[in-house]
Amino acid sequence: MVKQRKILLTITVLYTLLVLYFMFFAFGRGEASDHTIYTFIFMPDNFLKLPSPSDLMPPTLMDLVGFGNTIAFIPFGILIPWLYRVSFVRFISLFFIAILVLETLQALTFLGSFDINDALQNSIGAALGFGAYKLGFRYRSLGRNLVATALSGLVLFIALWGLGAAVDKLITKVEGPFTAITDWKDTSGNSSTGDKPDSIQINGQKIPLRYNLYSAESLDSRTFTYKSEGRTIFCFTFGNPEPTDYSGEISITRDGQEIFNYTGDFQRTNPEQYPVVYEMPVEPGEELKITIKGGLEIWDVGYKKMQYIWN
Incomplete structure (x- = not known):
């Protein structure tokens, strides 16, 4: 015994040193030690979520x-409860405090950041x-204990993986x-x-x-306004219908700042790319102004509201 x-004890110490190396020196952390900005992240997000199977084909460093x-x-x-008889509450409390200390040292030494996640x-x-x-250490045989522990760990990890994915679906807007x-x-x-013909x-x-079709009609230009009452995806399709001389222009400003501009010359030189579907996220309270000039038209104008899956 x-x-x-x-x-x-030797395995625990060596493994601890290995983990400390990855926490403080791996991934080029030493090269970034000349940074002078302390990074502290105190707001947790879905810390249960693990990369999905699709993310792992192929896996990235992140x-x-x-x-x-x-x-x-x-x-x-x-290893720790194998070495010392300790209750779960005492073990996880001391472990969490130790991790917080290490995360703080990472931030203070500029070898990483403090991230509560x-x-x-x-x-x-x-x-x-x-x-x-x-769950695993219930037998007299060390071999059976190790096998049972490994299988128990695998089952618990898969359960955590599934739980994280379920929570992510519940708290993520779509x-x-x-x-x-x-x-x-x-x-x-x-x-x-938005009266419209059946097709163009x-x-x-x-x-x-x-759904609809909007244009400058008989005016030189026409400006429409869209103001979001929530987080939405604003979208429409645009192009110069035939017959056309490829005149026209469309521009979009968000809260007074231009973010998009298109002229008919683009369609003249790249006709195979049209019509074009345009989509952009709009945050609550943001105002879009869409100005249409000449023969250019936009249609199927609308929005998709970002909402939780249960909505």
């Missing part, structure tokens, strides 16, 4: 780090290891159904219902119109 304990933040700390949950992921990994140890703008006023106060012709192709 004494010999086994010494071996376990994907591996995402797994490593949890997996690399599972052995501590096995990392600390939580590290502690969850240790908790998985502790659970695997309690695009809702498309809502067409069928009554749009320009800056002169004139209203347009562009580059020899018949383009069906689903």
Whole structure:
């Protein structure tokens, strides 16, 4: 028993040194030590989420780090209670405090940042290891104990992976159904219902119109305003319908700053790329002004509201 304990202690110390190396010196951290900005992240996000299977084909460095933040700390949950009889509450409390200290040292030495999400992921990994140890070490045979612990750890990790994915779906907003703008006023106060033909012709192709169509009509230009009441995706399709001399222009400003400008010359030189679907995210309270000039037209104008999956 004494010999086994010494071996376990040696493994624990060596593994701790290895983890400390990756926390403070790996990934080029030493080269970045001349930075003079302290980075502290105290607001947790979905720290349960791990990279999805699609993210791992092929895996990137960030994907591996995402797994490593949890997996690399599972052995501590096995080795420490194997060495010392300790309750889960005492173990995870002291472990979390130790991780917070290390995260703080990372930030203060400019060898990383203090990230509460990392600390939580590290502690969850240790908790998985502790659970695997309690489930696995129930036999007299050391070999059977190790196999049972490894299988328990794998099952617990897969359960965590699934739980993280489920929580991510619940707290992440997704695009809702498309809502067409069928009554749009320009800056002169004139209203347009977006009356439209069934289709238009562009580059020899018949383009069906689903919802609406807006243009400058008989005016030199016409400006419409869209103001978001929530986080949305504003979208429309545009182009110069036939017959056309490729005149016209469309510009978009967001809160007074131009963010998009298009002229018919683009369609003249790249006809195969038209019509074009344009989409942009709009934050609550932001105002878009869409100015249409000449023969250019936009259609199927509307927005998709960002909402939670249960909405």
